[in-house]
Amino acid sequence: MTRVIKFTKMHGAGNDYIYVNTLKYPIESPEKLSVEWSAPHTGIGSDGLVLIGSSDKADFSMRIFNADGSEAKMCGNASRCIGKYLYEYGLTSQTAVTLDTLSGIKILKLHVEDGKVNTVTVDMGRPADMKEQPIEANGQKFTGTTVSMGNPHLVIFVEDIKDINLESIGPKLENHPLFPDRINVEFAQVLEHGKIRMRVWERGSGITQACGTGACATAVAAALTGKSGRKTDIIMDGGSLTIEWDEKTDHVWMTGGAVRVFDGEVIINDEL
Ligand SMILES: N[C@H](CCC[C@H](N)C(=O)O)C(=O)O
The missing domain is CATH 3.10.310.10 (Diaminopimelate Epimerase; Chain A, domain 1)
Structure with a gap:
């Protein structure tokens, strides 16, 4: 069976991840894909894989996998990029978004100018x-x-x-x-x-x-x-x-940029 997974490469201060909207493209083995896709020469090249999903506790959820496939509980740079992604790809029209992470719910404040989100402030909670x-x-x-x-x-x-x-x-x-x-x-x-x-x-x-x-x-x-x-x-x-x-x-507040680098798609052919 052939499957297409669309992704977006984004970075926050140069910390680059591959973002997948799992509402549209469910991912079965993110640990394995993070290793394969993050590899600079043989994959897409990134610091890891970030999954955007639904949540019953917040507006959306985030899961973050390192380049070695291990799952982290939180990612500051990815949370800002998700804010930009959600707004610019029309998944939300709100400028305050709640994000469910393995370390609790974070609040994103999107700073919108001319329909674009260039910076985001995140309430990162208590240290x-x-x-x-x-x-x-x-x-x-x-x-x-x-x-x-x-x-x-x-x-x-x-x-x-x-x-x-x-x-x-x-x-x-x-x-x-x-x-x-x-x-x-x-x-x-x-x-x-x-x-x-x-x-x-x-x-x-x-x-x-x-x-x-x-x-x-x-x-x-x-x-x-x-x-x-x-x-x-x-x-x-x-x-x-x-x-x-x-x-x-x-609470610690983090403010910084979020940049979309490019969109791409991976075609997975399970029969090959
Ligand atoms: N780069 C991320 C953190 C990833 C953390 C991950 N490496 C771990 O905890 O295992 C950030 O912007 O906060």
Whole structure:
């Protein structure tokens, strides 16, 4: 049997995923397809696969799979891209959308100009499990702060981010015995008040150009350790996000861009 699955490639600050509207194109084995499609040379090339679906608790649902096929509970950059997708493909005409994720319901605020959604603000909820701790990898000693933004992060502030060999140390920290569920790793450097440079090694996807939950975790860790105030711009390899940790509600707000790269279709011929 031949089946066609339409998809859209989108990115948020360079963190790129393949988006499928499962209301139209149901997907049976997303873990396997995420591995196949994410591969840069033999697939479409992406940081993972994101499924947009229905929900009985919210307007829509999101599922996110890393490039290694593992499922994450939340994705900041994908949540903004979904906001753009829903509005521009006519699945909603609302500018406030609720999104059901494995880490709870998130609220998207779409900023619409001339019928297009270029930026989205997401209420990312409360940070949790914050803990400062020493950690060692590759013979180097660091102090890290763990922060959960629905998914787990380890944020490490350094004097000069250029000294960090992320490709070598990232996987060691991701798989450190302290974190049996593995962890997303952020190295960060304070540039000036309210501006932090950050690079990320993502659990299940490796180096990515940006990470929305990672940017939130970095801003929270900076505020907790007195390195910044409540509002910070996080500058990553592929772009910047503005993160505000609201004192009254304890919720973290993330604002940034969402970009559609192209639409495509995959033709699956089960008989071949
Ligand atoms: N890039 C995503 C997070 C993916 C997290 C995933 N790598 C995991 O928790 O396993 C973001 O923008 O928030």
